[in-house]
Amino acid sequence: MVDYSKWKNIEISDDEDDTHPNIDTPSLFRWRHQARVERMAEMDMEKDEFKKKRQSFQARLMDVKERISKKDGNEEALKKELEKIEAEGKELDRIESEMIKKEKKTPWNVDTISKPGFEKTVINKKAGRKPDENLSEEEREQRMKQFVKENEKLCKQYGMLRKYDDSKRFLQEHMQLVGEETANYLVIWSINLEMEEKHELMAHVAHQCICMQYILELAKQLDVDPRACVNSFFSKIQHCQPEYKAQFESEIAGFKGRIQKRAQEKIQEAIAQAEEEERKERIGPGGLDPADVFESLPDELKACFESRDVELLQKTIAAMPVDVAKLHMKRCVDSGLWVPNAADLEGVDKKDDDDDEEEDSENAAGGKEKTDDAKSESAAKEEPIYTGVSTEDVD
Numbered sequence: 065m066v067d068y069s070k071w072k073n074i075e076i077s078d079d080e081d082d083t084h085p086n087i088d089t090p091s092l093f094r095w096r097h098q099a100r101v102e103r104m105a106e107m108d109m110e111k112d113e114f115k116k117k118r119q120s121f122q123a124r125l126m127d128v129k130e131r132i133s134k135k136d137g138n139e140e141a142l143k144k145e146l147e148k149i150e151a152e153g154k155e156l157d158r159i160e161s162e163m164i165k166k167e168k169k170t171p172w173n174v175d176t177i178s179k180p181g182f183e184k185t186v187i188n189k190k191a192g193r194k195p196d197e198n199l200s201e202e203e204r205e206q207r208m209k210q211f212v213k214e215n216e217k218l219c220k221q222y223g224m225l226r227k228y229d230d231s232k233r234f235l236q237e238h239m240q241l242v243g244e245e246t247a248n249y250l251v252i253w254s255i256n257l258e259m260e261e262k263h264e265l266m267a268h269v270a271h272q273c274i275c276m277q278y279i280l281e282l283a284k285q286l287d288v289d290p291r292a293c294v295n296s297f298f299s300k301i302q303h304c305q306p307e308y309k310a311q312f313e314s315e316i317a318g319f320k321g322r323i324q325k326r327a328q329e330k331i332q333e334a335i336a337q338a339e340e341e342e343r344k345e346r347i348g349p350g351g352l353d354p355a356d357v358f359e360s361l362p363d364e365l366k367a368c369f370e371s372r373d374v375e376l377l378q379k380t381i382a383a384m385p386v387d388v389a390k391l392h393m394k395r396c397v398d399s400g401l402w403v404p405n406a407a408d409l410e411g412v413d414k415k416d417d418d419d420d421e422e423e424d425s426e427n428a429a430g431g432k433e434k435t436d437d438a439k440s441e442s443a444a445k446e447e448p449i450y451t452g453v454s455t456e457d458v459d
Contacts, residue, residue, distance in 0.1 A: 107167070114159060121156055125149050211245040219249045223269045231275065232298040242291045247276045251323075258327035270320050274312070275301075352399035361392060369401065 128146045131137055212219075218238050225231045235242055250273035257266035279297045283290035301312065343353055358366065368377040381389045396402040 107170070110163065114156070114163065118156055118160075121149065121153055125153065208245055208248065212249060215241060215246075216249070219246055220253070222246070223250055223253060223272045225272065226268075228298050228302050231272065232294060235294045239291045239294075242276075242279060242294060244280065247273060247280065250276065254323045255327050255330065258323050259331060266323060267320055270323060271316055274316050274319055278312070278315075346400075352395060354399040354401045357395045357399040357401060360395070365392060 125146075128142060128149060132139065132142050132146065215238075218241055222231065222234055222238075222241060225234060250269055254266050254269045254273060257263075257269060275297070278301075279293050280290050282293045282297055286293065300308070304312075343355075346354055358369065361369070364380050365377075368380055381393070384392075393402065
């Protein structure tokens with residue numbers, strides 16, 4: 065059963081009692097209030113004094129017990145003092161019991177009938193934006209890599225969504241996606257799709273990317289966390305004015321144009337890089353590109369290299385001025401188009417048969433004709449001979 069008796073003895077508020085017309089009501093209320101306040105002050109003072117006595121009793125009790133355990137002093141005197149202190153403790157217990165009974169009998173009033181449940185007021189507000197972190201480029205790149213590693217699948221799922229409601233629900237379920245990292249990932253993905261000529265898919269991913277960028281921009285304007293702007297943006301874009309919708313579509317079109325331009329730039333960069341790597345592989349021992357050197361040769365020398373005709377090369381070189389012949393043939397050697405004195409190099413295979421050795425010696429002598437047409441063609445490929453230009457001049 066619930067005990068309702070405590071509600072029977074409540075002291076009413078000072079200004080709610082009916083008084084006789086001949087009594088000065090304001091003065092009566094003031095006296096009542098003052099008497100009640102004084103009674104409460106006296107009770108608080110009694111509690112404070114009792115608390116001090118209880119603390120003193122506990123301190124003396126512990127001190128005597130400690131001295132008895134250590135046998136510090138007269139044991140009989142310490143025991144008598146302990147009995148005296150314990151008697152004081154019993155008296156304190158009796159006084160405390162009476163105080164509790166007295167407090168229970170004291171009528172409740174407007175000051176004691178209730179106590180505040182909260183001593184401070186908490187107002188809900190949107191979370192503020194995170195300040196820009198002073199991160200180095202390496203740290204930002206590392207954070208982006210970690211984000212992609214953990215959320216790449218979710219980013220692609222968001223990028224493929226078609227309806228605003230689905231996008232809003234998806235972001236609300238995966239709040240970690242609402243940030244710069246997702247926008248950056250969608251930009252990179254859009255560029256890659258355009259490079260792969262997947263234009264329609266690129267256009268859709270670009271739309272989702274602009275949605276994310278609008279959310280981030282809205283959070284920046286309101287100075288709140290971007291996650292608090294997801295619902296606001298999608299509600300606004302679904303029920304927006306025609307001017308806002310036109311601006312949104314214009315932003316998407318401009319973004320797609322920038323994506324297409326950047327994709328073309330990356331393609332050209334990739335082609336240029338491949339050509340540069342191919343050119344580096346072609347570079348001759350003297351640091352020249354054989355393709356460039358070949359293009360710079362006179363037409364008569366080009367014909368000699370294209371036909372691989374050694375006799376024609378000898379005649380062409382002989383007909384040219386010595387300085388010009390030296391210049392062209394030195395560039396051919398530096399580019400690897402021509403390898404002079406190949407038989408004297410260490411790369412000659414010592415296991416060739418006697419016919420090959422005889423062929424090499426004739427080529428090294430510089431100028432002896434070969435009767436065999438097949439051997440002449442082989443010599444033109446491996447061991448160049450040019451009349452009027454010595455090895456020392458070329459080097």
